[in-house]
Amino acid sequence: xxxxxxxxxxxxxxxxxxxxxxxxxxxxxxxxxxxxxxxxxxxxxxxxxxxxxxxxxxxxxxxxxxxxxxxxxxxxxxxxxxxxxxxxxxxxxxxxxxxxxxxxxxxxxxxxxxxxxxxxxxxxxxxxxxxxxxxxxxxxxxxxxxxxxxxxxxxxxxxxxxxxxxxxxxxxxxxxxxxxxxxxxxxxxxxxxxxxxxxxxxxxxxxxxxxxxxxxxxxxxxxxxxxxxxxxxxxxxxxxxxxxxxxxxxxxxxxxxxxxxxxxxxxxxxxxxxxxxxxxxxxxxxxxxxxxxxxxxxxxxxxxxxxxxxxxxxxxxxxxxxxxxxxxxxxxxxxxxxxxxxxxxxxxxxxxxxxxxxxxxxxxxxxxxxxxxxxxxxxxxxxxxxxxxxxxxxxxxxxxxxxxxxxxxxx
Amino acid sequence: xxxxxxxxxxxxxxxxxxxxxxxxxxxxxxxxxxxxxxxxxxxxxxxxxxxxxxxxxxxxxxxxxxxxxxxxxxxxxxxxxxxxxxxxxxxxxxxxxxxxxxxxxxx
Numbered sequence: 001x002x003x004x005x006x007x008x009x010x011x012x013x014x015x016x017x018x019x020x021x022x023x024x025x026x027x028x029x030x031x032x033x034x035x036x037x038x039x040x041x042x043x044x045x046x047x048x049x050x051x052x053x054x055x056x057x058x059x060x061x062x063x064x065x066x067x068x069x070x071x072x073x074x075x076x077x078x079x080x081x082x083x084x085x086x087x088x089x090x091x092x093x094x095x096x097x098x099x100x101x102x103x104x105x106x107x108x109x110x111x112x113x114x115x116x117x118x119x120x121x122x123x124x125x126x127x128x129x130x131x132x133x134x135x136x137x138x139x140x141x142x143x144x145x146x147x148x149x150x151x152x153x154x155x156x157x158x159x160x161x162x163x164x165x166x167x168x169x170x171x172x173x174x175x176x177x178x179x180x181x182x183x184x185x186x187x188x189x190x191x192x193x194x195x196x197x198x199x200x201x202x203x204x205x206x207x208x209x210x211x212x213x214x215x216x217x218x219x220x221x222x223x224x225x226x227x228x229x230x231x232x233x234x235x236x237x238x239x240x241x242x243x244x245x246x247x248x249x250x251x252x253x254x255x256x257x258x259x260x261x262x263x264x265x266x267x268x269x270x271x272x273x274x275x276x277x278x279x280x281x282x283x284x285x286x287x288x289x290x291x292x293x294x295x296x297x298x299x300x301x302x303x304x305x306x307x308x309x310x311x312x313x314x315x316x317x318x319x320x321x322x323x324x325x326x327x328x329x330x331x332x333x334x335x336x337x338x339x340x341x342x343x344x345x346x347x348x349x350x351x352x353x354x355x356x357x358x359x360x361x362x363x364x365x366x367x368x369x370x371x372x373x374x375x376x377x378x379x380x381x382x383x384x385x386x387x388x389x390x391x392x393x394x395x396x397x398x399x400x401x402x403x404x405x406x407x408x409x410x411x
Numbered sequence: 412x413x414x415x416x417x418x419x420x421x422x423x424x425x426x427x428x429x430x431x432x433x434x435x436x437x438x439x440x441x442x443x444x445x446x447x448x449x450x451x452x453x454x455x456x457x458x459x460x461x462x463x464x465x466x467x468x469x470x471x472x473x474x475x476x477x478x479x480x481x482x483x484x485x486x487x488x489x490x491x492x493x494x495x496x497x498x499x500x501x502x503x504x505x506x507x508x509x510x511x512x513x514x515x516x517x518x
Contacts, residue, residue, distance in 0.1 A: 114494075115498075116494060116498065162516055162518070163494045163514075163515075163516045164412050164493045164494050164516060165493070165494045165495070166492070166493035166494065166495050170495070171495075174495075174499075
């Protein structure tokens with residue numbers, strides 16, 4: 001990669017959200033901001049090659065994008081009243097101070113993750129406006145046609161405008177709920193990468209997990225005091241750290257117990273553990289941890305064991321008990337049962353899992369967990385039926401390969 | 412910015428019928444805060460008449476334009492700065508009316 005290309009890639013990485021956010025605030029329109037930002041980056045590719053990289057690429061891009069936006073508004077709206085245009089051109093209010101809680105990028109994120117938008121729309125808008133992914137990239141990530149994704153984004157932008165979803169920080173009493181809405185979107189993006197669904201994709205989509213981590217780091221920088229943001233970042237890092245050991249050379253998903261722990265990313269684990277320790281200190285000082293912090297702590301226990309046999313299962317079970325009190329969902333109960341199996345044996349765990357039959361009948365992991373417990377109890381016939389159902393429901397190619405092999409090993 | 416606030420009732424699972432005093436108190440607050448533009452409860456959907464005069468002559472038909480279990484039971488028009496304010500008030504309105512609420516902006 002040439003120096004110029006590298007500078008453009010870096011600028012895109014660092015400045016895209018900032019440019020879109022600043023323009024949205026100035027022009028009050030996400031669509032104009034997005035198009036002008038894209039034009040500014042396209043211009044940079046030409047101009048930086050010819051004239052060299054400007055000393056302050058971010059400022060250059062913002063200025064260029066501002067000009068592009070004004071050109072566009074003039075072109076599209078020639079009969080617009082002169083007064084409004086003059087006012088727009090004179091608006092040189094300085095941007096909000098960086099690092100302050102009222103960073104424009106936070107407004108952008110809260111707007112993209114607004115609860116009045118459909119969840120798929122929140123995900124798509126966040127990746128486009130904040131992440132700077134192109135529409136075809138996002139479409140590929142979610143296995144839909146580019147035109148479908150384009151419509152989804154266009155519709156969301158139209159709703160933001162027509163229903164007047166405000167471009168500002170949520171009020172203090174709304175903030176926790178709105179932050180957890182943003183985190184849910186990021187976790188969804190991460191999970192789609194971590195356990196990619198669909199027959200045509202790799203079992204793990206590093207592009208999506210990396211993007212989710214990058215965006216969560218951004219939120220962490222903008223909301224450094226939020227425990228759940230730190231928790232989600234730690235959770236993602238500790239899961240991502242295991243990625244090198246998670247898929248076999250044959251493309252099969254490798255369960256935690258069989259992973260080569262030496263292949264785990266020590267740096268990511270260290271960073272994740274640091275964050276978890278920070279949150280444990282806060283919990284000790286009386287700040288009740290939320291679900292992401294507890295999930296991160298569970299993953300910290302796993303990643304602290306050099307060997308599966310060293311896993312502190314009683315600690316993991318205690319954390320799941322805590323999580324279940326916070327979120328009494330059947331999926332949490334299912335994961336808790338896995339820890340119970342290690343402490344009290346598969347029979348006790350199976351009794352818990354069987355109680356979830358109705359709620360989780362359509363969930364592949366329910367059948368996979370049951371299959372494994374039945375296998376350990378020597379109930380091969382029932383295990384086979386459970387593997388069949390799990391394979392039928394699983395969407396991840398690596399997981400299907402793993403379950404199929406396990407089924408074949410049944411006696 | 413004006414929004415149409417629709418109160419939606421369900422024929423199979425109607426909301427409680429003792430909401431009048433609470434709704435009145437909520438209306439007083441909407442007026443005091445400058446959000447109230449208009450409000451009204453609607454008579455049963457059976458009382459509706461649909462008129463279609465796009466053809467040669469006007470055709471009248473008895474009943475609402477669409478038959479469904481869920482129906483419009485009443486409306487408000489609110490004047491608020493943005494959707495966040497509307498949604499916050501609508502969340503309260505849903506409690507006050509014991510019914511679902513739709514928020515839709517005017518063009």
